[in-house]
Amino acid sequence: MKYILILLFIPFLSNAQIKQEQLDLMPWPQNINLTAGTFVLSKSFKVNITGNSNPRIFLGATNFLRRLDGRTGLFLEQAFVIKNNEVNEAELQINCVRNGKIGLNEDESYQLEIQPNKIMINATTDIGALHALETLLQMLQNTSTLFYFPTAIITDYPRFTWRGLMIDAARHFQPVDVIKRNLDAMASMKMNVFHWHLADDQGWRIEIKKYPKLTQLASDGYYYTQEEIKSVVKYADERGILVIPEIDVPGHASALLSAFPEIGSKVSNEATYTVGRRSGIYTPTLDPTNPKTYQLLGEIFDAVCPLFPGNYFHIGGDENQGKEWDANPKIQEFKKKNGLANNHELQTYFTMKLIPMLKKHNKELMGWEEIMTKNMSKEAIIHSWKGVNESVSPGGSLVAAAKNGYKTVLSNGYYIDLMLGVQSHYLNDPIPKNAVLTAEEKARILGGEATMWSELVTPLNIDSRIWPRTAAIAERLWSNENVTDLNSLHKRMKTISFRLEELGIMHLRNKEVILRNISNNQETKALRDFSNVCEPLKVYKRNGGGKKYFMFSPLTLFADACTADAFDAYDFDTAVNNYLENKNIENQTLVTNFFRKWIAMNADLISLSGNAPLIQPLLPLSKNLKDISEELLLIIENKKTMNPDLLNGLLEKFNSRSPADVEVAVYANLKKLSQ
């Protein structure tokens, strides 16, 4: 028996050298040196912690064991890691020199060395060690019968210190479990800043004990209690993540003002405000001339700040159009009296008053780029968000801020709510190639942040809007700037996307839920096939002018099952490019298989629609795809010659808006084949 085992192992070991390109690591480490050996996992695999460790790494190591066991089904013997030096002979040794402090500029580096019988993680802080454990989980490989790690030495550290995700919990409330599972996913991508957008026109989402009116009148019952906030902050801390709250003022204040109309800028003292139910920019704005405004905000900050141990507080400050200010003679008079030339200066006056209110709690003020006016304190952090959609040069404020002496964070280009393909985000570097910046100015660019605005996002579909694209953003912010290969990105994202499921991310599973609902519990294959070539309308086209979707509208529709980077579109793109390069029969078949699939799919959708009203809006677009597929199939298989007019007509049909609020992601390739 012994001999047989050895014989079985020989082919495995001799072929073991894995190539870097085969690894699905993300974000890609700074240095990786693969060697020829393997570390084979068995149920006796154990972890030992040494150094100056703490509950964070004990919990991290325990969670690591459970995830490893869940993947491998090995029935690992070690249950919990609860103190140092528990299992001195353990195969995995983790050493941390000191406790990490959650916040910016902490040492997050680590070294991970995998030897055939031993794995060593060395890190200055436990936060670095947590990152190492994520890398180790990503290193897991398998044969047909066992799981192993390839031997390697990895040294790694982040390029930027701010690698953030913002979630807007105001427009659609996102319960604690949604936040926590996304914190897990962030940690797995080595992200370290969670920016929590807690108040906007559509809702006030944080309990203020002194002012229960806020949540009673402005949350529809959907808000975080202070204890829930604390539990999220603790959960984030355990994963090395800093939480930054945002209370958006002086604009985006409809919810706040619906509870406290007396601090609004409307002329009448008896004016009222209501919570917003639609998308878009609202006019309600705090009155910067009213002392009560600062008194109330001060009390709110006094309640909110202690919940967040980090040193940053986001006050929003964006999209104040000043309409209420312009319309209020009292405010105009105030500007004149105080030598404030325009509304920008008035807003600066307002924002400057907030700085000491936050400093009292040891918090630096952060705001969207509109706060950067000439008299703004250099202590403020500028959050750069505007770009082409706002008719300004993309991320222009970032460079300006760095040059003006502000610390700054980039979100322009990372607006994942726009439903753009991953490549645009991935290739968006926080330090623009063409920017001429001194080392000091560069150092002020702290990093970047993906922004999940939630106009069209609910707990059902939010994960598929955040992931896996945010993993690519995480790589941009962590990895070397030269890591930009798109083929590698796409290949690795497939595995990373799948692995996010083990952290509770629902992007894959909830897609099926939506399709089952649309199908009325019939077979979902045709819907799935169609969803894999459709993408939700991009930028703000799905809800242009905020006219179609209100905050209570259904987001259980086909467009909600579809995602950016439609699954089959990338493969079709590859197939078409290969075919156009070499029209051999294999390449041809890869293309024509897609056409056959879409023709059959259209027939299936028609059949399903007999018992599923929600399929009706899909049929025109599906028919367009079937029509052009039939035509191109005949042409490619030489049963018909190309008729450019006919094909142009068929292509033209794709330009009408689909009632399903999606577009086909294969249009460009259909066009290529039609020429």
Added chain:
Amino acid sequence: MKYILILLFIPFLSNAQIKQEQLDLMPWPQNINLTAGTFVLSKSFKVNITGNSNPRIFLGATNFLRRLDGRTGLFLEQAFVIKNNEVNEAELQINCVRNGKIGLNEDESYQLEIQPNKIMINATTDIGALHALETLLQMLQNTSTLFYFPTAIITDYPRFTWRGLMIDAARHFQPVDVIKRNLDAMASMKMNVFHWHLADDQGWRIEIKKYPKLTQLASDGYYYTQEEIKSVVKYADERGILVIPEIDVPGHASALLSAFPEIGSKVSNEATYTVGRRSGIYTPTLDPTNPKTYQLLGEIFDAVCPLFPGNYFHIGGDENQGKEWDANPKIQEFKKKNGLANNHELQTYFTMKLIPMLKKHNKELMGWEEIMTKNMSKEAIIHSWKGVNESVSPGGSLVAAAKNGYKTVLSNGYYIDLMLGVQSHYLNDPIPKNAVLTAEEKARILGGEATMWSELVTPLNIDSRIWPRTAAIAERLWSNENVTDLNSLHKRMKTISFRLEELGIMHLRNKEVILRNISNNQETKALRDFSNVCEPLKVYKRNGGGKKYFMFSPLTLFADACTADAFDAYDFDTAVNNYLENKNIENQTLVTNFFRKWIAMNADLISLSGNAPLIQPLLPLSKNLKDISEELLLIIENKKTMNPDLLNGLLEKFNSRSPADVEVAVYANLKKLSQ
């Protein structure tokens, strides 16, 4: 255009009379009278509330609108229902005479009348009205293009006042979101008691502020804060559900004693206890002779009781084998001194001391059937759970309790953790057909409760263990005792199971998650096909003797993707029975299609296993199914004559335990075909 519309509608309306058998209502209402009309839904559909209403029905009506909109995609115009008489002209009028009180014996009846242009709900209490809204959602029908309700008059009320679900949050912790989504599902099945098992050998799950040690030492960090408990109780209240806490004493106390060893029954004063990590019965038991025991329990009750406004408190009381008591001379002496003949009497002594401690908080004591000893107070509620597995007559204690003057609740026969098929639960009536009971005795049988013990249950797989089988139990407890048609049950359960998804129940979606993990992100079709004929080992065979699975073992395995009532087994059963009755070619094809599917599936599994170690344990069983499928296929298609020895040999193979911890659910039908 008008004419065309009318013409289009005529065939719909004239064929509109739906039959009762087509409705997928569950639990089936007491009276339903269908008429020939239809109420067609449009986006202008609105709700109006009248009578003595309250926030519960406003929230219920709002949630109803969102669910209806999520299903239909109609973009309903009404956002929130926040007060009485908001929309007097609304098509749906809900009238409640008075506020319901959460608890037993409340009036839960309702009348639902659907007319072609108007729907009326009349109920004594808002709780009845909430039930009516669930029925209305179940009444929703569709054509190919629209959604409608068939006209009908339904009058409905529950047969039993206790329609419960117990969730064991001790053995595997179940976070708040798991509890809340299951409360939603319970409400949709008109269940009204949530029994929350909060402490057992494997964990103490409720924060006691005076004694933080309990959760620090005995929860591994997994427990409910008092605020979380309150939020669950509130959530349940909003859905008409009473929450009953259970603190299991004097046995099942390893966790409690690991924090407070001084009140344990071990002889030594320096004895220690540890939190349980395995399944099975533990010996650690509270010391009933120690005044400190009562002092501590009193303080725990003082902390727990105010969190639960209901009038019931479950103290467990089960499975105390008295081993520690027998081994402790001091305790033996106490028994002698106090004239307690045996451990039963000692336990009664203990339990009786708890009654006033609970009465102080206006709570009646409830316990598992072991508490029913001769001196037990008649105020206690007896929870009947033992049966064949415990070598006693099924539910025997229920009848005994009713005869002895106790109120009683049935759980024997509703142990959903045993992974038995739904029929056994469905046909288990709380009032046994053969029991001779007076009307008064019958009235003491309050109802029944499904019990979700969590030895093998995590947030990933729990929903598929609870649902849809618990829907059948809910029907048993609500509907007329004559509603027992199994074909109707199976047909309706398919739709009900699907609809539970909209409440966030994860049984369907998480199955795919587990299969994706097993497949190592390959195509899951073959695994899905196999999981649809396999069922996890039943009763306690999967973890016999508690030897295989500990509380930290992986529950991400094939057995966790499989469920009771394997999806394809019922259809195969129908196909085989039809074929054996009439061997025509259609019936033959229905059977042989299964065989072809399983033969192909086995080949696919082998192929997938090349890159998926977790598939290896499935292959022997899959091969057995393929082997007998090939043989029976040849026989049925007359390509071979039957060889009984060969077939018996093939069948015999199914009797070895599969390393995948499952069994095929088609064995009996394979055997039928082999004869």
